[in-house]
Amino acid sequence: MPDHTDDTVLQLVNVSKSFGPVNVIKDVTLSVRRGQVQALLGENGAGKSTLIKMIAGVHQPDSGKILVDGSEATIASTNDSEAHGIATIHQELNLVPTLSVAENIMLGRTPKRFGMVNRKHLNAQAQAALNLIGLDVPLKQPVGELGIAKQQLIEIAKALSMNARILILDEPTAALTGKEVDALFTILDELKAKGVAMVFISHHLDELARIADTISILRDGEFVAEVPASTDEDTLVQHMVGRAIEEQYPRGEVAEAGAPLLEVAGLTSTSKFSDISFTVHAGEIVGLAGLVGAGRTEIVRAIAGADKYDSGTVEVAGKKLKSGDIQGAIRSGVGHIPEDRKGQALVLDGTVNENLGYATLAATSKAG
Ligand SMILES: Nc1ncnc2c1ncn2[C@@H]1O[C@H](COP(=O)(O)OP(=O)(O)OP(=O)(O)O)[C@@H](O)[C@H]1O
Ligand SMILES: [Mg+2]
Known part of the structure; x- marks a missing residue:
């Protein structure tokens, strides 16, 4: 058993998960502590998102346990997860493009009065959420009309407005600029001070050094190590890939610019x-x-x-x-x-083969 200190609010214990024949998470044990940011680090496909989806109620573990405040918890749905005070910002945006900014932020929590949507409350609460991150967008605008960065900020605002005690952020900064990342980290620092426990996923080692307390590394679905966030980059990368890396960014031949x-x-x-x-x-x-x-x-x-x-x-x-x-x-x-x-380049129901063919198909056929 992992040590359960009073500060531990969430634990995964010997959790495994397969999709069909593929074993994606193998016997992973992880602790998340009050007022701390537990970062998850690993190469693409290491299993980070799958792991947090089990905390968020999107997937259920095949074996192993999830403990909240030391007691075993069944997290069979997003609702179960939220009922435990867990809010999740997923890697892939989960907004409804045709609904407004306000409706998206309040989705599933729509304030009602006499059975009708209470617009005034809806707008007030959504505006308060936007104010948390200083985002200035019209509440009525359909989310699909906004760029990816703004959509990401809306996801963040939505999660923050749930007042969760456990906040999970899966690559929240991928679409953001430095200034927005700074603003997000200032908020996360405040949440830390309030005792919120966080799981933070990012491929940017400098971000982890800035915001994380501990870094847990996954490789091919297995837990490799939990190390302090001050650990040097070479060691982190070595844990990620399983061998020493001579040069992190090998410089190829500098190409001569042509015509x-x-x-x-x-x-x-x-x-x-x-x-x-x-x-x-x-x-x-x-x-x-x-x-x-x-x-x-x-x-x-x-x-x-x-x-x-x-x-x-x-x-x-x-x-x-x-x-x-x-x-x-x-x-x-x-x-x-x-x-x-996901929205503009891929046909998600299509095969890899079909997707590879679409661009050239369009260019060579006269039919479209
Ligand atoms: N619903 C699913 N069905 C089948 N395989 C899946 C499913 N979700 C994830 N996988 C596979 O599980 C493995 C882990 O994926 P996961 O998305 O958890 O990785 P990740 O560490 O979050 O990667 P990234 O850094 O690219 O986000 C991958 O091989 C992926 O293809
Ligand atoms: Mg992922």
Whole structure:
């Protein structure tokens, strides 16, 4: 048995989980303590999300126990999890795109009066949640119209507004900029001081050093170690991959930039971006930096033909692309990986094979 101190509010004890024949979580034991952030670290597919989904009531363990305040708990549903004071921010957003910001925040907790939705209370509580993280969006706006970063912040606001005593955050910072991450961490520090226990998943080691107290490492579904958050990066990476890594970011040959390949000139789309000009040479990577809402996504979408623009030009290898012509862009060799891959890039019910085929299918067939 793991030690159960008075500070331990949540424990997983010898928990295992398989999907079909695949054993994804193998005999994992983990403690989460009052006023502390327990980080989960591991490579893609290590089992971090699956583990926290068992705390959130999305999956049930095949064997092993979950203890809340030292007593065995059955967490068969999201409701069970919330009833134990657990709030979870999942890695994949769980918002309903057609519902408003306020309705999403209050989903499942809609205040009613005489059997009717009490709009006044709904809006007041949703606004209070937004104020917690300082997010300024209209309460009535459908969530699907907002970018990924704002949607992520709404998920965070929603979870925070539940006043949970155990807060689980699965890669909450993946879509956020540095400034927003700082704001989130300030809130997490306050929650820590109030005694909230947290599980925090991130691939960013600097974030873990900043916010975590302890780091538990998973590898291939197995618990490897729990170490203090001050542990040096080399040791952490070694635990993650199971061997010493010579160079974390090996520098390949520096490529010589070739001829100009993508030329964007004076690109303008009213109220989104204006007069954007830059050149990308063959063999070159150009970064687009800016705050959330600055227009980065919109510029990239316009270049890929996903949206029309009002003026300016996009040229690939000296050939001008038409505004809003996805097929033409694909034929010219432009590939686009959008920020919302689940919503905009993948057909989740389709096979890997089908998904790989869709982009080229669209470009070569005249039917669509
Ligand atoms: N519902 C499911 N059905 C089948 N396999 C699943 C399911 N959910 C997860 N898996 C598999 O379980 C393994 C662990 O996945 P999980 O999402 O927990 O990893 P992770 O550590 O959160 O990775 P990442 O860092 O990429 O988010 C993966 O091999 C994944 O493909
Ligand atoms: Mg995950």
